[in-house]
Amino acid sequence: MAVSGGIAAYKAAELVRLLCKQNVDVRVVMTEAAMQFVTPLTFQALSGYPVHSELLNADAENAMGHISLARWADMLLIAPATANCIAKCSHGLADDLLSTLYLAASCPVYMAPAMNQAMWSKPVTQENIQKLQAHGVKFIGPAAGEQACGETGFGRMSEPAEIVAQLLSAAAQPLAGIKVLVSAGPTREPLDPVRYITNRSSGKMGYAIARAAAKAGAQVTLVSGPVALAAPENVAVIAVETAAQMYDAVLQRASDHAIYIGAAAVADYSPAIVQPEKIKKQAQQTSLILQKTEDILAAVANLDRHPFTVGFAAETHDLENYARSKLVQKKLDMIAANWVGQAQGGFDSDQNALQVFWPEGQNTLAMTDKIQLAEQLIRLITEKFHEKNTA
Ligand code: C5P
Numbered sequence: 196m197a198v199s200g201g202i203a204a205y206k207a208a209e210l211v212r213l214l215c216k217q218n219v220d221v222r223v224v225m226t227e228a229a230m231q232f233v234t235p236l237t238f239q240a241l242s243g244y245p246v247h248s249e250l251l252n253a254d255a256e257n258a259m260g261h262i263s264l265a266r267w268a269d270m271l272l273i274a275p276a277t278a279n280c281i282a283k284c285s286h287g288l289a290d291d292l293l294s295t296l297y298l299a300a301s302c303p304v305y306m307a308p309a310m311n312q313a314m315w316s317k318p319v320t321q322e323n324i325q326k327l328q329a330h331g332v333k334f335i336g337p338a339a340g341e342q343a344c345g346e347t348g349f350g351r352m353s354e355p356a357e358i359v360a361q362l363l364s365a366a367a368q369p370l371a372g373i374k375v376l377v378s379a380g381p382t383r384e385p386l387d388p389v390r391y392i393t394n395r396s397s398g399k400m401g402y403a404i405a406r407a408a409a410k411a412g413a414q415v416t417l418v419s420g421p422v423a424l425a426a427p428e429n430v431a432v433i434a435v436e437t438a439a440q441m442y443d444a445v446l447q448r449a450s451d452h453a454i455y456i457g458a459a460a461v462a463d464y465s466p467a468i469v470q471p472e473k474i475k476k477q478a479q480q481t482s483l484i485l486q487k488t489e490d491i492l493a494a495v496a497n498l499d500r501h502p503f504t505v506g507f508a509a510e511t512h513d514l515e516n517y518a519r520s521k522l523v524q525k526k527l528d529m530i531a532a533n534w535v536g537q538a539q540g541g542f543d544s545d546q547n548a549l550q551v552f553w554p555e556g557q558n559t560l561a562m563t564d565k566i567q568l569a570e571q572l573i574r575l576i577t578e579k580f581h582e583k584n585t586a
Contacts, residue, residue, distance in 0.1 A: 200279075203309035204275060206352055206355055247260055265302075271300045271305070278317075281327065305332070305335055308334065336352060338353050379401020382488075397422060398420065398424050404573065405430045416432075453503060455501075455502040457492040459491075503529075506529075514532050529575075533549050544565075
């Protein structure tokens with residue numbers, strides 16, 4: 196949490212107390228001006244940690260303070276955010292620890308403005324706020340009412356309890372307002388009116404991912420192949436059958452979504468000719484001519500306005516190599532790989548484990564039920580998505 200210099204800084208002390216009561220791990224940064232209103236000792240006593248205030252510190256441990264603090268935080272709250280602090284952040288200035296921390300932070304940023312009502316309504320302040328909002332900063336308040344300067348109007352910092360309530364609900368819903376497109380299940384490639392080629396995908400992983408994204412507050416559309424699963428709550432399901440139908444349904448919507456998660460087991464090949472009538476049993480042997488289907492995931496990742504694109508790789512061997520090369524070849528932001536074949540979870544099972552790769556790193560999500568696993572994967576996707584968007 197960062198405190199800039201306004202009279203509402205005294206309310207920031209209550210804010211730290213309430214956050215700590217909710218078991219939130221808080222580190223406090225103060226500007227020089229904030230320290231004129233409240234002492235660092237107050238925040239140190241309430242948070243249990245020393246307060247950071249200097250950008251350049253000869254002490255080696257603190258020399259990279261702004262970068263390590265920015266990396267450490269899951270969320271940055273600037274409260275109170277003065278007109279000066281908002282102006283500096285909106286222009287990318289970095290001349291003190293607070294503004295530098297804002298610039299270095301890749302986590303979600305919240306600001307609780309506090310200033311005189313005339314300063315709040317000044318067009319330049321409103322322009323700065325709009326600019327920050329366009330860059331993803333969320334504003335809490337200000338409230339209207341009596342001000343320390345004796346005037347009345349908008350500019351009072353929201354009450355600490357209100358700020359904490361909004362932060363906690365945002366922490367529980369990190370994808371609030373974000374549109375997520377998921378594809379799930381197998382596809383069915385018809386040979387004739389009664390037969391088709393398909394695979395063992397149950398759709399459970401994709402459905403669990405759609406459910407977890409909706410739980411995280413996202414607006415979710417699920418393009419689903421034929422499965423025996425109920426639609427997750429608050430998820431719009433588009434039912435398709437073939438790989439070609441899935442391609443159309445996904446590509447029509449992808450540019451309009453911020454995140455695409457391709458968890459479907461799309462057929463790689465489909466019969467070149469679909470016989471209009473049932474194929475009769477005749478020769479001792481017969482063969483099928485199959486042709487490659489379009490790669491939906493690669494097509495999405497190649498769109499001009501492409502969403503943050505996450506693929507899956509189900510492998511029976513050499514998992515890391517295949518997953519990493521798919522990540523690069525298909526130009527994905529992330530790939531979740533799992534073993535299939537032996538008794539390893541994966542297809543048709545209620546359990547799974549995932550090895551997740553992105554260009555700069557990887558993570559292992561241990562074997563657990565698909566509902567839990569999907570929630571862990573959504574947390575990882577959310578983190579990398581926000582990092583990319585604020586980069
Ligand atoms: O190349 P491979 O099929 O193993 O890659 C798996 C990933 O690619 C999955 O995310 C799957 O949904 C996607 N895929 C696709 N369209 C295809 C084939 C696979 O979107 N035609």
